[in-house]
Amino acid sequence: MVIQTEGLTFNFGSQTVVDQLSLQVPEGSIYGFLGPNGAGKTTTIKLLLNLLQTQQGSIQLFGLDFKAHRQEILSQIGSLIEQPAIYTHLTGRENLTNRAILLQVDKKRVDEMLDLVQLTTAADKKAGKYSLGMKQRLGIALALLSDPKLLILDEPTNGLDPNGIIEIRQLLKKLTAEHGKTVFISSHLLGEIERMATHVGIINNGKLLFQGSIKDLETISQPMVYIETDNTVDAANLLTKHSYTVIDVNTDYLTLIYQSKEKTGQINALLNEAGYSVYSIHKMQKDLEKLFLDITQKPAK
Numbered sequence: 021m022v023i024q025t026e027g028l029t030f031n032f033g034s035q036t037v038v039d040q041l042s043l044q045v046p047e048g049s050i051y052g053f054l055g056p057n058g059a060g061k062t063t064t065i066k067l068l069l070n071l072l073q074t075q076q077g078s079i080q081l082f083g084l085d086f087k088a089h090r091q092e093i094l095s096q097i098g099s100l101i102e103q104p105a106i107y108t109h110l111t112g113r114e115n116l117t118n119r120a121i122l123l124q125v126d127k128k129r130v131d132e133m134l135d136l137v138q139l140t141t142a143a144d145k146k147a148g149k150y151s152l153g154m155k156q157r158l159g160i161a162l163a164l165l166s167d168p169k170l171l172i173l174d175e176p177t178n179g180l181d182p183n184g185i186i187e188i189r190q191l192l193k194k195l196t197a198e199h200g201k202t203v204f205i206s207s208h209l210l211g212e213i214e215r216m217a218t219h220v221g222i223i224n225n226g227k228l229l230f231q232g233s234i235k236d237l238e239t240i241s242q243p244m245v246y247i248e249t250d251n252t253v254d255a256a257n258l259l260t261k262h263s264y265t266v267i268d269v270n271t272d273y274l275t276l277i278y279q280s281k282e283k284t285g286q287i288n289a290l291l292n293e294a295g296y297s298v299y300s301i302h303k304m305q306k307d308l309e310k311l312f313l314d315i316t317q318k319p320a321k
């Protein structure tokens with residue numbers, strides 16, 4: 021495990037903000053740390069980065085006890101919390117070069133990082149002129165300069181437009197798949213985490229409600245397929261005969277449990293062949309609120 025905490029607990033005054041947290045973050049994973057605003061994500065991240073002192077419980081990083089190996093551990097972590105620390109009057113390249121000098125890192129890493137986060141063409145523009153997405157990518161490049169094993173990101177896609185979000189997602193996938201990094205990323209958006217994470221921890225009121233692989237989460241979050249068709253009742257009967265699980269039928273829509281892309285295609289073909297008009301067919305994820313309800317009704321394994 022790259023991150024392993026046991027009974028991690030933190031109080032602000034009388035408020036328990038992180039409550040008996042036992043995180044398990046495997047090497048090479050993108051671990052999505054999911055929870056609504058105020059759940060305790062940032063506080064947990066600050067504990068992992070030693071920006072707050074652990075009050076109760078323990079933290080192990082890279083198999084080492086945090087208290088005994090603090091410096092060694094922190095030198096292997098790159099992080100981005102809230103706004104990236106960027107000098108807006110300097111260019112992207114100058115920001116990276118300054119940091120490279122400070123960290124005594126080979127300056128050829130600057131070009132490598134610019135390339136990795138796709139800022140090569142904008143490298144000589146002032147960072148103050150960058151879009152929010154470019155600033156976040158520069159922040160990630162800065163965090164990666166010293167080639168850390170673990171990257172910890174606190175809501176890095178907050179406020180980004182869809183393109184900006186896709187670029188960050190692709191970058192994080194590349195970092196784990198091609199560069200062997202482990203990524204710990206917090207978010208309050210289930211859909212965003214589902215699209216990139218390999219593992220998920222869900223926190224609410226400081227407590228871990230669920231932890232497991234993305235596959236484990238899918239069994240709980242169970243997406244649905246909504247089909248808009250004519251004659252929904254007969255169409256539902258046909259699908260039931262073909263062993264599909266129809267959950268709901270109204271005059272315009274049928275709702276089924278989502279199984280796979282291929283099955284969704286087969287459903288569409290089946291309805292078409294039987295002479296039904298399929299006006300629309302789409303997959304819908306549960307939102308975080310509905311997922312919380314399911315998790316609290318069905319306790320995690």
Ligand SMILES: Nc1ncnc2c1ncn2[C@@H]1O[C@H](COP(=O)(O)OP(=O)(O)OP(=O)(O)O)[C@@H](O)[C@H]1O
Pocket residue numbers: 032037055056057058059060061062063064208
């Ligand atoms: N310095 C502080 N002093 C007192 N209470 C704090 C402090 N920082 C955070 N809190 C409280 O701790 C709780 C958890 O905050 P935290 O920032 O860890 O949550 P979060 O999940 O990161 O949420 P957000 O996405 O809104 O940042 C909140 O109730 C917050 O008000």
